Amino acid sequence: MGPEDSEAYEHASLDHAIVLHPHLFREQNGLRSAEERLEEAVGLTAAIKLTITDAQIVTLSEARPATLIGRGKVEEIRTALDMTEPRPGLVIVNANLTPVQHRNLENEWKAKVLDRTALILEIFGARAQTKEGRLQVALAHLNYQRSRLVRSWTHLERQRGGAGFLGGPGERQIEADRRILADKIDRLKAQIEQVRRTRTLQRAKRKKAPHPVIALVGYTNAGKSTLFNRMTGAGVMAEDLLFATLDPTMRAVDLPGVGRVILSDTVGFISDLPTDLVAAFRATLEEVLEADIILHVRDIAHPESDAQRHDVISVLGNIGIEEDDLERQVIEVWNKIDLLDEEDCSTAMSVSKLRSEGAEGSLEDPIIVAVSAFEGINLSALFAAIDERLTREFNHYTVVLGPEDGAAEAWLHQNGDIQTIEPADQQGGRLISVRLGEKGAGQFQSKFSLVLNQDGLDAQPLKDTSIA
Numbered sequence: 372m373g374p375e376d377s378e379a380y381e382h383a384s385l386d387h388a389i390v391l392h393p394h395l396f397r398e399q400n401g402l403r404s405a406e407e408r409l410e411e412a413v414g415l416t417a418a419i420k421l422t423i424t425d426a427q428i429v430t431l432s433e434a435r436p437a438t439l440i441g442r443g444k445v446e447e448i449r450t451a452l453d454m455t456e457p458r459p460g461l462v463i464v465n466a467n468l469t470p471v472q473h474r475n476l477e478n479e480w481k482a483k484v485l486d487r488t489a490l491i492l493e494i495f496g497a498r499a500q501t502k503e504g505r506l507q508v509a510l511a512h513l514n515y516q517r518s519r520l521v522r523s524w525t526h527l528e529r530q531r532g533g534a535g536f537l538g539g540p541g542e543r544q545i546e547a548d549r550r551i552l553a554d555k556i557d558r559l560k561a562q563i564e565q566v567r568r569t570r571t572l573q574r575a576k577r578k579k580a581p582h583p584v585i586a587l588v589g590y591t592n593a594g595k596s597t598l599f600n601r602m603t604g605a606g607v608m609a610e611d612l613l614f615a616t617l618d619p620t621m622r623a624v625d626l627p628g629v630g631r632v633i634l635s636d637t638v639g640f641i642s643d644l645p646t647d648l649v650a651a652f653r654a655t656l657e658e659v660l661e662a663d664i665i666l667h668v669r670d671i672a673h674p675e676s677d678a679q680r681h682d683v684i685s686v687l688g689n690i691g692i693e694e695d696d697l698e699r700q701v702i703e704v705w706n707k708i709d710l711l712d713e714e715d716c717s718t719a720m721s722v723s724k725l726r727s728e729g730a731e732g733s734l735e736d737p738i739i740v741a742v743s744a745f746e747g748i749n750l751s752a753l754f755a756a757i758d759e760r761l762t763r764e765f766n767h768y769t770v771v772l773g774p775e776d777g778a779a780e781a782w783l784h785q786n787g788d789i790q791t792i793e794p795a796d797q798q799g800g801r802l803i804s805v806r807l808g809e810k811g812a813g814q815f816q817s818k819f820s821l822v823l824n825q826d827g828l829d830a831q832p833l834k835d836t837s838i839a
């Protein structure tokens with residue numbers, strides 16, 4: 372922004388914003404209405420704690436190359452800014468602006484303009500917690516800046532132009548800026564690569580403690596963190612802010628009736644994620660590939676619930692999880708049923724049960740459980756569904772090991788998922804309850820000549836006699 376703008380900026384409040392959703396009149400955007408899009412932009416703006424003084428849909432008959440929005444409307448907004456006290460220092464334009472449009476609008480309005488990419492970058496920047504998350508956001512930022520260098524070019528040329536060197540100092544400046552940015556980008560990429568390697572190592576370690584991994588995915592604000600907190604009792608931030616979570620948060624937790632699992636919370640999805648940000652976002656999602664079970668959390672009370680489901684499935688497709696993929700079991704969690712009226716709620720309950728019968732557990736044909744994470748409704752059904760899915764591939768076994776069976780116990784630690792270890796007698800014998808795949812169970816029995824009792828049925832009398 373040029374020096375001529377400084378006066379207007381002086382009285383402007385950078386905590387106050389106007390939100391605009393430009394809507395192309397002839398654009399048919401099947402699933403989502405302009406109202407919903409405006410509302411989402413308002414939610415995103417609120418997520419970085421800005422006070423919104425006005426929010427409106429701007430209907431366009433065509434996109435103007437210079438300002439996107441028509442002349443009359445641009446002036447109207449400028450007047451609205453002038454009339455508001457304090458003068459909002461920000462205008463959020465829920466569209467991707469060209470560098471030229473961006474600059475012209477800032478000049479017209481004497482306010483900082485954030486387009487959709489910039490807005491989401493702000494949010495990602497505010498929320499990134501892990502090192503990789505922060506680096507990815509920084510990288511996306513630099514790429515965004517680089518794409519805007521054209522704007523600085525005209526600007527710089529105007530300020531410094533006419534010095535007479537070949538190409539002019541403006542052009543040399545832009546070249547220098549470009550090189551600095553390119554260097555920074557290279558360094559960041561190297562750092563990210565380093566962090567990735569460390570993470571892969573950590574992941575490999577975790578795989579050796581073979582607890583099943585359960586990943587929560589879903590649209591932003593669907594209630595993932597709330598459910599995560601319900602399931603762990605851990606204090607992960609859950610707020611009515613879009614993107615309260617950017618990085619996956621992992622917790623080992625004992626689920627009632629299921630046993631020890633690793634839960635992983637992830638950042639929420641949104642529609643039309645700017646391409647610059649896809650990599651940053653994807654990095655936070657790689658954990659999902661490791662999951663044994665995906666909990667696809669949906670806000671079933673949201674009017675756009677189906678469109679959101681569609682977005683989530685397509686993003687998962689991007690990281691390599693196909694709709695009919697059976698490598699991981701998918702459970703759709705129809706969350707927020709407490710917000711439905713009685714009739715809709717019982718419909719959701721019966722439809723979810725009906726569709727779950729014989730469902731294969733893929734993204735397109737998932738098991739469905741209707742719950743309220745917030746009110747704690749029907750969570751036991753969710754736990755039962757998780758257990759059901761896990762035991763499809765793993766069986767529960769018990770085995771009694773004597774003091775001499777240290778090697779067998781070590782093997783179980785290494786290859787199985789030990790649930791409990793209890794003393795079996797006075798001589799140091801242990802009753803071990805373990806979850807194992809069928810193949811593993813066979814290996815164990817032939818290797819150690821010990822008998823595994825499936826489902827703990829045979830272990831039952833042992834407990835009873837000890838009580839009697």
Ligand SMILES: Nc1nc2c(ncn2[C@@H]2O[C@H](COP(=O)(O)OP(=O)(O)OP(=O)(O)O)[C@@H](O)[C@H]2O)c(=O)[nH]1
Pocket residue numbers: 589590591592593594595596597598608609610611612613614615616617637638639640706707708709710742743744745746
């Ligand atoms: N009424 C109701 N509100 C819920 C329920 N679950 C979550 N919420 C609310 O929905 C809002 C968003 O919840 P979060 O758990 O932060 O959502 P999230 O999916 O983690 O969101 P991101 O991290 O932004 O992707 C919060 O205000 C929650 O209190 C529910 O079952 N019922």
Ligand SMILES: [Mg+2]
Pocket residue numbers: 595596597609614615616637638639
């Ligand atoms: Mg969250």
